[in-house]
């Protein structure tokens with residue numbers, strides 16, 4: 001059983017997360033492009049969007065697979081409320097659930113997950129069980145950021161240690177380190193007919209003030225901000241944003257490039 005004790009807080013802010021929806025959508029679409037249309041036409045089966053957030057991708061999955069029910073699963077009430085309020089297709093439904101204990105209520109043909117499992121410690125041990133829940137030919141498709149060594153994340157830790165907030169932030173657990181692709185390959189290969197594991201580094205184009213800090217504010221930075229009172233949180237944020245401005249300088253045209261490494265897994269059940 002994986003250790004879920006450090007699973008991230010469920011206090012997600014859907015509006016803040018959606019601020020960078022375009023940059024976040026591209027890897028989601030690159031992952032979706034690898035799904036087999038035949039898996040959208042299996043009677044009695046559903047496509048799951050695991051860690052569906054505000055349901056943006058659940059709705060696109062439903063457009064892409066018009067014959068299949070799509071079920072979004074998430075543990076955050078804020079995200080689920082947003083997802084339900086923005087979804088009109090009866091075929092798309094949402095369930096509250098913890099991915100650490102996920103059991104499909106309808107047999108799945110595709111288990112898709114974009115940018116969610118990096119929040120679960122020991123997630124690699126959950127993946128064989130997900131594959132085993134699929135019929136032969138069914139697909140497990142997962143994307144996770146693998147950017148912890150980039151300044152956006154290392155400076156978070158540095159800023160946490162650089163002020164009077166140090167003690168309050170010392171035990172904050174953020175996203176979990178996602179291992180190298182080969183580890184996932186070795187774990188899943190015995191169960192697969194096909195397995196493709198790869199990485200891409202996206203040169204994300206951001207605009208505005210503190211763009212990288214704003215980007216991480218809805219994800220990796222969130223547990224740090226939640227641990228501090230408002231005024232102290234603001235001071236910590238300013239320290240972090242100041243460090244980031246040097247690491248990710250604004251270019252002559254006003255754009256800030258934020259390189260971001262992501263890992264993809266597309267596994268087809270044997």
Ligand SMILES: C[S@@+](CC[C@H](N)C(=O)[O-])C[C@H]1O[C@@H](n2cnc3c(N)ncnc32)[C@H](O)[C@@H]1O
Pocket residue numbers: 007008010012024028050051052053054056057073074075076079097098099100113114115116119120219
């Ligand atoms: C970065 S967002 C991604 C949302 C969506 N997949 C997307 O790409 O827009 C991560 C989502 O994972 C959800 N999440 C994190 N840990 C979870 C868990 N243990 N069980 C269910 N959902 C979880 C969060 O609530 C959040 O909505």
